[in-house]
Amino acid sequence: MKRKAGMLADHCSGLPRWIQRVAISVAFIGNVAVAHAAEPIKIGLLEDETGILAQGGTPKIHGARLAVEEINAAGGVLGRKLDLIVYDAQSDNRRYQELARRLISNDKVDVLMGGLTSASRVALQPIAERAKVLYFYNNEYEGGVCDKNVVITGSSPDQYQAVVPWMIKNVGKKVYTIAADYNFGQTLGLWVKKLVKESGGTLVGEEYIPLSVSQFSQTISNIEAAKPDWVFTAMVGSNQVSYFQQASAAGLNLPMASPINGTLLYEHKQLPPPVMANMYLGVNYMEELKTPENAEFVKRWHAKFPKEPYINQPAVDSYIGVKLYAKAVEAAGTPEREAVINAIETKDICVDSPEGKLCFDKPTHHVSHPIHIMKVEKDHSVTTVADLGVMPPVWLHEKGCDLAKNPQSTQFTPN
């Protein structure tokens, strides 16, 4: 720096003094700007690489890494590289809290991303808000979050629960719900009730099962007694996934519908055929999606991560989360939080993704996803049976979520 100023002074020695001073100041500022521009934009990522959530969490890290690699190869963001700092939260909410603070205070990240369960999102949200760091939650969830400091790139029930009215129209009117007995499962159960009523169906039974249960003979028996046309499932975690095998072994061969059983823990790859046959999935992404962008994407992914058993939906949510953040920073001209939030709320921020073109839904900080109904066949291959088009999170609009006009931090639930 001093040397450059000295060289400049030599060149300028013939000029009036005030011009010399201006020239040196400009050179100084220019140097500082160049040095700042070389500084990377830091993304802090917390996901579960070990512990009980490892199966779902590891692909999410890969998704973020792939996105960062692609963005940096294309020149970065505002001339700056993206730096991805990843910590393993070990499926432990306390680690999420500890390591988020580290990312924010020690590593000084520009944005915080991560979390698989909503519980980890709820743990991270106040930490990010108090530290005034933007937080991206890249996972499907139970819906309803309307928060000025939170961006959600995963899909919510007002998008993926479209599978319920579709099933009532195309498969049958009598529905039985089995769901994990916690926030996600219970909220989805409420959505099923709501949509079943609106579509003229009948709910013939519902069961909520604690996360620790791994033996389901009574549940299977209850379903047989109720005689539904199809079963809505929201079984979460490797304990509960055993339900499908046990139901199939008991000869319960009913069609099923779910937004999660096939997308998070890739049951159709893990369990032997025909256990998941006739499972209809309401999704924004599956590895088997037949778009031209996805064929390319899957190839790129497996080239970079050859040992990956399956690209699950949260992995792609994570990928698009990074891409959308990069676009938002570009649109804002700076990674500064207020500017980025403002850009999301006022500008059209869209990216190309394996789902097709994806854009932010401005007032809610969510993403308008194209929703598909995919069917698992007898041999566990997956076909697309319906394309429902791009669905913005309309229910949140109905609830009055407009974060530009009315900043808040709430979570709505269907009543």
Next chain:
Amino acid sequence: MDIASLVLQFGSTAAFLLLSAVGLAVIFGMMGVVNLAHGELIMLGAYGTCLSYSHGLPLAAAMICGVGLATLAGMILEATIIRRLYGRPAESLVVTWAVGLIVSQGTLIILGPSLPSIPTPFGSFVLGTKSFSAYRIVLIAASVLSLLAVHFLLKRTRFGLHARATMQNPEIARAIGIDNAKIYRWTFALGSALAGVTGALYAPTMSIVPTMGGSFIVQAFVTVVTGGGNLLYGTLPAASGLGFIQTALTAAFGNLLGVLGLLAAVIVSAGVLPNGLAYYLSGKRVS
């Protein structure tokens, strides 16, 4: 509610508790070693079965491989670590918990987050208006058989006699010529083998992940402790009683109350019968 269905549910639930507990009942009930790695031994039984099956072995042979893997792991564990912990329950708790951590995490690192599952054999059968998995009958039969087999082994064979003598009074057993170290080694191997049997038997009904031991460990401990030291007078009645309570509550009120009811029953029984069921049922005989 039809009776046949209820009886089958009860059998399934009790079998699950019994099979979870039987290996631990030998290791904890007889030797006083708090084996928090019991879940991981079950997991190794399941993993051994799955890996063998995916390499083409028929299911029965694959299950034997699974049992073999769990037994081998148990014997290595005993030889290197457990033999320093006899009579020290607090340390055995911490050490076996750490071993469990290493085993489940090691499995994640080496074999990845999940393995493809095994199809459940024997199809289904119809009883009245309901259909059931025929494999459930196998599990119920296996649970009773394994308990009787262990009981027979302990009561009617020379090894069993020596084992019971060593557990009751190691010094005198040694004085009459029984090799304590050998007895401990083989008893631990027996407990590990039983854990392997549980893992192998349940492998075709569950998803195969490194943390699957967690599905069994709580059930194992509450059944063993509620029952007390004796297999026939302790573990079996405990599994039946707790299984009955969980089945009845689940059938009437749903899974949540079934789980809470089981835990409440454990609390009440441990509080009211603070020596284990065996103490009261066997007329104060021990082992």
Next chain:
Amino acid sequence: MKSILHLLEGDQTLGRGPRFWCTALVVLVGALVFGGLASSFAVDTASYFLVWVFMALGLALMWGLSGTLSFGQTAFFGLGGYCYAIVATNFGPDNGLTLVALLLSVFLVAVIAAIVGLFMFFGGARGVFVSIITLAISLSLETFLSQTAGPQWKLGSALIGGFNGITSMPPITIPWFGSDYEVTGRAFYYAIVAVLVLTYLALRIVGNSRFGDAMVAVRENPRRAEALGYNVKAVLLAAFVLGSSLAGVSGVAFTTWGLYVSPDTMGLAAAAMPIVWTAVSGKDLTATFIGTILLLALSQTLAIYGSQYAYVALGVVLIASVLTCPEGIVEKAMRLSLSQSGPGNKVRTTSRARWRNA
């Protein structure tokens, strides 16, 4: 001065004499200076480690002195945390009502511990049965609270929140002229250090008092203690209530540190942790204090730098330390450096009494 030191020292705790207390004073001064000079992140992390020490000290007292191996520390931790969350959300941060929430939470935990303890000890449960009852209580609370997700699950204005837990409750707020003062960051650190130091000293006094002798007598040989006139059940109950209340203090401290509490703080893995800390450090109060902080720091460091090998490395460390130093690695180090012989804490129990003692 001499009489206070006399109260603080005894056979039930390690560390006596001017050299020990001067070292302790130096450490305390160092901690206070650290709170002022270190980065806010380092202070935050240090506060987080200290939060758990109350629970560990409570277990060291219950287990080390009276022989009760309770798996319920996490249950009372969770109860304390949830109670604070619910009361503070309802009352709000003004008028010092968060302090009321704090005291109320610890009091409620003590009451519930007393009820549980009455049922257990006066019912005759000992040893492993106490462990299984307290474990079952922890798991029941975890299962029950996980499903309290809907809007109908609320106490006053506080949603219990199910598996997602409760968040955004007000931190401890001290009323002051003008604007109220939120106890967060460095202030939180100093508050925790102050309460922890007082707790530690108080526990040393309790441990070395006649009540402490009674606890040890009960642990060593309950029948003999009974024959000598001690009310064994009352002693066990008192120790249990005291130890469990400390877990409640940890719970409140944790909740006010992170402004978050959730049911998974009461699961099986969480329930095993205080036992691991105490067993690996040694059941002496000072050993547990130091060891808990070291183990938490170690496991966090492994999580940051160890990636998938973190758990494996932690497991290896735990096995190595317990096998080489069965009385606790920190306790052994302390004994060697203090060259203190004497009865101290007897850890081993006779193998014949397997079903009666943990």
